[in-house]
């Protein structure tokens with residue numbers, strides 16, 4: 001385990017606002033790209049993760065060997081109001097174009113703050129590196145989405161390097177009104193070569209195809225492979241999904257709770273070229289698999305709280321075609 005980092009970061013102390021305390025000695029607040037503040041979590045061995053206060057967005061997750069496991073575009077723009085291209089943007093209170101708000105909602109381009117006194121969460125005592133963030137709507141936000149909420153996000157690194165994100169969203173409306181939202185952890189995985197990647201766990205699932213006016217289809221055949229642009233919302237997807245990177249001999253296991261759906265997205269070459277903050281060839285080295293609640297919005301009455309959790313682990317896979325036992329990866 002890395003040595004304790006200072007609880008109060010110099011960058012915060014230097015500013016006019018009160019210094020932000022970090023309760024975990026394995027978390028440190030530092031300046032990141034374009035001077036935006038980020039929290040660095042240091043786990044066992046060389047595992048670490050980085051989270052920007054801008055967007056409450058994880059932008060890096062590294063394993064024991066210091067290898068980056070998430071994709072972050074070399075052209076990512078760290079300048080509000082642009083959302084950071086890569087890592088794990090949080091889509092709230094709207095996923096995609098499923099509503100009248102801007103694409104993927106506004107949580108990904110707001111400044112979150114450190115939450116020093118979150119309501120208790122059942123915790124694994126072995127988890128030492130974590131941070132709690134909070135987002136509340138500003139006056140401006142209330143004009144575009146007239147609901148009062150508290151969105152608490154805990155990001156933690158487990159003893160074996162697993163990355164977990166727990167979101168708690170509470171309706172704090174005082175006028176008695178419920179609200180509804182859609183949500184996604186828009187997770188960008190780093191892969192060696194998209195044409196060598198398979199996704200297991202989504203076979204035979206129904207999906208909405210964003211490339212075909214959100215029409216509903218049923219996935220056929222074997223594991224999912226990639227040969228062209230993909231933008232699908234798998235409905236009622238299983239709680240574990242495996243992303244098998246043949247070339248890297250690495251399998252990501254995505255575990256989700258409270259999030260029925262899973263979006264799979266790769267822009268492929270034409271869309272890649274059209275995105276200002278994405279390299280032309282970067283579609284080859286990324287894949288988004290996004291635990292989500294899209295088809296059925298979540299509704300909260302005042303005082304009610306929803307919880308949605310994502311746990312990512314990266315395990316070595318000695319995969320070669322046909323020899324992987326999906327039950328081992330998905331249930332193990």
Ligand SMILES: O=P(O)(O)OC[C@H]1O[C@@H](O)[C@H](O)[C@@H](O)[C@@H]1O
Pocket residue numbers: 083096103104186210231232263265290
């Ligand atoms: O460019 P953005 O707003 O970050 O969105 C990227 C993609 O995000 C995916 O989740 C959507 O399904 C796609 O339709 C969208 O293109």
